[in-house]
Amino acid sequence: MPSSTALAIETDGLTKRYGDETAVDDLDLEILSGTVYGFLGPNGAGKTTTMRMLTTLTRPTSGSARVAGEDITDRAAVTPHIGYLPEEPPIYDELTGREQLEYVAGLRDLESEAASDRIERLLERFDLLEEADKRIDAYSKGMRQKVGVIQAVLHEPAVAFLDEPTSGLDPRAARTMRETIADLADQEMTIFLSTHILSVVDELADTIGVLHGGRLVAEGEPDALKSRAETGESRSLEDAFLEITQNGGVPERGELDGVGVAGGGRE
Numbered sequence: 219m220p221s222s223t224a225l226a227i228e229t230d231g232l233t234k235r236y237g238d239e240t241a242v243d244d245l246d247l248e249i250l251s252g253t254v255y256g257f258l259g260p261n262g263a264g265k266t267t268t269m270r271m272l273t274t275l276t277r278p279t280s281g282s283a284r285v286a287g288e289d290i291t292d293r294a295a296v297t298p299h300i301g302y303l304p305e306e307p308p309i310y311d312e313l314t315g316r317e318q319l320e321y322v323a324g325l326r327d328l329e330s331e332a333a334s335d336r337i338e339r340l341l342e343r344f345d346l347l348e349e350a351d352k353r354i355d356a357y358s359k360g361m362r363q364k365v366g367v368i369q370a371v372l373h374e375p376a377v378a379f380l381d382e383p384t385s386g387l388d389p390r391a392a393r394t395m396r397e398t399i400a401d402l403a404d405q406e407m408t409i410f411l412s413t414h415i416l417s418v419v420d421e422l423a424d425t426i427g428v429l430h431g432g433r434l435v436a437e438g439e440p441d442a443l444k445s446r447a448e449t450g451e452s453r454s455l456e457d458a459f460l461e462i463t464q465n466g467g468v469p470e471r472g473e474l475d476g477v478g479v480a481g482g483g484r485e
């Protein structure tokens with residue numbers, strides 16, 4: 219068991235109910251600092267709800283969680299340490315890309331010269347320099363996504379929550395995004411990465427967790443998840459994912475032998 223200081227995200231029985239529906243059910247996570255955690259699950263599995271709880275945007279019904287060592291009930295303590303790219307990044311259409319990023323830097327109280335340097339570098343990296351002084355309402359979906367990611371990591375948070383970071387990006391930009399995520403992880407940023415694009419998770423994640431019906435039904439390193447317990451033969455991550463989540467209803471515990479499963483199996 220790692221010491222608590224090495225954990226970037228720690229949840230204990232984290233649960234969110236909406237009326238009769240349990241969106242996230244008794245979630246226990248221990249995510250090491252500086253790692254990329256790939257968070258998978260079918261539509262409606264509870265991924266966004268989990269991220270909204272961990273980023274303090276919605277309160278759990280029960281259970282607890284710490285992010286970057288801070289309790290998620292203490293929004294003021296948590297927010298300086300996190301960045302969040304939600305499905306629809308919060309950006310002002312009437313600003314230019316650069317103005318939007320400078321605005322976010324101001325909200326984060328970043329020192330202006332250092333922030334300007336970092337904004338320039340990230341704009342250049344994402345091939346946005348030429349468009350940086352155009353209004354965002356003229357941006358394509360992919361360009362908006364790039365601004366959304368840059369603003370999520372501008373303040374070099376300890377933990378970045380990225381929901382479908384490659385959404386809307388062309389192949390070149392998607393590659394830049396993957397390389398940027400890998401670089402950020404190399405710089406000890408913890409990345410909580412939710413996506414339906416399994417190749418992205420396969421390439422980047424140190425650990426993958428699979429949520430199904432609000433419950434964590436499998437967790438492990440990508441290779442362990444892909445290995446078939448009975449024969450040891452390897453399957454694609456897509457095959458593994460489809461097999462793990464194949465029953466439409468409530469998941470059964472232990473669907474994936476040989477891989478840590480919610481409620482047991484993790485060290």
Ligand SMILES: Nc1ncnc2c1ncn2[C@@H]1O[C@H](COP(=O)(O)OP(=O)(O)OP(=O)(O)O)[C@@H](O)[C@H]1O
Pocket residue numbers: 236239240241259260261262263264265266267268
């Ligand atoms: N504000 C809300 N009010 C009521 N039910 C909600 C609310 N937010 C989410 N839910 C329900 O909680 C469940 C989990 O939704 P969530 O958006 O977390 O899933 P997801 O894994 O992010 O799905 P997707 O991959 O489609 O984005 C769904 O059944 C959804 O209908």
